[in-house]
Amino acid sequence: MATKKEELEEILSKLNNVGGIEGGSVVSRDGLVMASNLSGNVDPEVFAAMSATMLGAAETAVSELAKGETGRVIAESEQTKLIATGAGPLALLVVMTSPDATLGLALVEMQKAANKIISVLST
Amino acid sequence: MLLPTGIPKLDELMGGGIEKGASILFSCIPGVQGEPLVEHLLYTRLNVGDKCTYLVNNKKPSDVKRSMKDLGWDIESLEKKLSFIDSYSGFMGIQGEEKYMISDPSNLEDLDSMLMELFSKIKNQVFIFDSLSTLIDVHGNPKEIQEKLIKWVLLCKKRDITSVYLFTRWPYGDIKTIENIFDAVINLKTMEERVIFSQYFELSRANWAKPVNKRIPFKVAMGGVHVYMPKILVTGPHNAGKSSLVEALSTKSISVDRLGTTIALDHGKTCYNGFMAELFGTPGQERFDPIIKLLSGEALGVLLIIDSTQPETFTRAKDIISMTKAKGLPYVVVANKQDLPDALNPAQIRDKMKLPDEVKIIPVVATQKKDVFKALDALFEQLI
Numbered sequence: 208m209a210t211k212k213e214e215l216e217e218i219l220s221k222l223n224n225v226g227g228i229e230g231g232s233v234v235s236r237d238g239l240v241m242a243s244n245l246s247g248n249v250d251p252e253v254f255a256a257m258s259a260t261m262l263g264a265a266e267t268a269v270s271e272l273a274k275g276e277t278g279r280v281i282a283e284s285e286q287t288k289l290i291a292t293g294a295g296p297l298a299l300l301v302v303m304t305s306p307d308a309t310l311g312l313a314l315v316e317m318q319k320a321a322n323k324i325i326s327v328l329s330t
Numbered sequence: 331m332l333l334p335t336g337i338p339k340l341d342e343l344m345g346g347g348i349e350k351g352a353s354i355l356f357s358c359i360p361g362v363q364g365e366p367l368v369e370h371l372l373y374t375r376l377n378v379g380d381k382c383t384y385l386v387n388n389k390k391p392s393d394v395k396r397s398m399k400d401l402g403w404d405i406e407s408l409e410k411k412l413s414f415i416d417s418y419s420g421f422m423g424i425q426g427e428e429k430y431m432i433s434d435p436s437n438l439e440d441l442d443s444m445l446m447e448l449f450s451k452i453k454n455q456v457f458i459f460d461s462l463s464t465l466i467d468v469h470g471n472p473k474e475i476q477e478k479l480i481k482w483v484l485l486c487k488k489r490d491i492t493s494v495y496l497f498t499r500w501p502y503g504d505i506k507t508i509e510n511i512f513d514a515v516i517n518l519k520t521m522e523e524r525v526i527f528s529q530y531f532e533l534s535r536a537n538w539a540k541p542v543n544k545r546i547p548f549k550v551a552m553g554g555v556h557v558y559m560p561k562i563l564v565t566g567p568h569n570a571g572k573s574s575l576v577e578a579l580s581t582k583s584i585s586v587d588r589l590g591t592t593i594a595l596d597h598g599k600t601c602y603n604g605f606m607a608e609l610f611g612t613p614g615q616e617r618f619d620p621i622i623k624l625l626s627g628e629a630l631g632v633l634l635i636i637d638s639t640q641p642e643t644f645t646r647a648k649d650i651i652s653m654t655k656a657k658g659l660p661y662v663v664v665a666n667k668q669d670l671p672d673a674l675n676p677a678q679i680r681d682k683m684k685l686p687d688e689v690k691i692i693p694v695v696a697t698q699k700k701d702v703f704k705a706l707d708a709l710f711e712q713l714i
């Protein structure tokens with residue numbers, strides 16, 4: 208039987224290369240790595256801590272405005288787009304895309320992956 | 331005589347190390363690698379001058395050397411003391427380079443006569459068998475292997491050869507019978523507690539040591555096997571020195587500071603005395619309280635840092651501790667800025683904060699890295 212970690216890794220690897228996604232992590236809401244397939248010399252622990260704080264801070268800021276729930280946070284640089292979205296109460300999903308990625312497809316695929324993550328973690 | 335493995339917590343579990351001449355089984359659940367523990371042990375023994383013989387049947391001897399090099403160990407200078415029995419290359423049809431070769435690892439009689447001859451020649455060595463489960467897989471009859479094992483283990487004991495066997499617990503049926511052959515069994519397992527996936531070792535039993543019921547989470551990195559704490563929270567009032575402490579403790583750290591104050595978090599990795607930990611420093615100012623709460627989940631322990639010259643901030647310190655979900659977790663009070671003339675001493679702080687005697691207060695100077703590791707030691711002591 209696959210461990211939860213293996214199931215999460217499987218979800219991440221299926222996500223790779225669709226909609227320009229170049230790697231990602233499943234991170235606990237409090238900033239620990241649950242599964243990761245980031246390429247290159249990214250430090251997964253630091254990446255996880257920063258992503259969870261980024262999404263958590265954004266969610267808090269939006270809820271202060273009482274304007275509904277945060278769907279996602281997108282940070283853009285010249286070389287990449289970083290997208291973080293919640294995956295249930297325990298986890299979040301963060302991916303990196305190529306700079307010219309069309310967001311639409313990436314977001315749809317992320318949402319599907321997030322739903323799978325929720326069901327893996329709720330078993 | 332006890333032979334330390336060089337993995338401090340493992341040695342502690344066994345009362346100091348492996349008894350000379352004893353047989354020990356590293357019993358791993360599938361998915362957890364036992365090799366790094368054995369390699370750590372091998373390196374330690376070679377380094378103190380022991381001769382070692384390493385039987386390998388699931389990879390090339392050069393792979394073992396490479397993975398030891400990857401852990402940062404200069405294996406070349408120790409190679410004179412190390413012999414391999416290559417039971418892999420012949421099987422795979424590749425050219426092997428070792429003195430001892432076994433061409434057909436599924437032939438148990440050949441293996442048996444070679445080992446019995448070897449064990450009657452050598453003395454006072456460390457023998458490693460990597461791995462018993464591969465032998466069972468290629469040979470197919472655990473019962474026959476058990477009979478041989480009993481002989482090997484006995485002869486080794488007579489000859490003061492300490493024998494170490496690696497084993498992956500595939501569903502072989504009667505694993506208990508296999509385990510009972512050995513003087514000691516170390517289990518390697520994983521925990522999946524809510525969201526953290528970690529691996530740990532525990533002593534199942536050692537004939538020469540008192541049983542200890544402790545799980546030691548570990549991680550393999552440069553320098554071998556480390557006790558691993560995925561999250562230690564560093565928190566405290568604004569300006570107490572949280573960011574300075576994370577930096578002082580870490581081999582590598584990052585702070586998200588703007589205009590001199592932490593707005594998101596500090597993150598650092600510390601590697602110290604056989605321990606590895608990820609440190610999460612929080613902001614201190616009240617407007618960032620949601621982030622303190624966010625970051626405190628899943629922490630294993632807390633370093634609560636205070637500015638010893640600012641007793642008016644001590645209430646805030648206590649508020650932070652009760653605000654974090656960390657409440658109830660082991661914590662140590664770090665009394666920072668002891669270099670300043672008006673710093674209160676630990677006794678005065680205990681009195682002012684009304685801390686019970688069992689809470690440790692460690693005076694430090696974070697900016698000079700003075701005594702910061704004492705604080706970490708005090709916390710680790712409570713955690714393991």
Ligand SMILES: Nc1nc2c(ncn2[C@@H]2O[C@H](COP(=O)(O)OP(=O)(O)OP(=O)(O)O)[C@@H](O)[C@H]2O)c(=O)[nH]1
Nearest residue numbers: 568569570571572573574591592614667695696697
């Ligand atoms: N004299 C002295 N100054 C210190 C010491 N530790 C930290 N400081 C100073 O105290 C100030 C605050 O230190 P930080 O490490 O940024 O404190 P912090 O708790 O992270 O602060 P916030 O993130 O803003 O809450 C800085 O000016 C440090 O140089 C110490 O041991 N002695």
Ligand SMILES: [Mg+2]
Nearest residue numbers: 572573591592
């Ligand atoms: Mg700070």
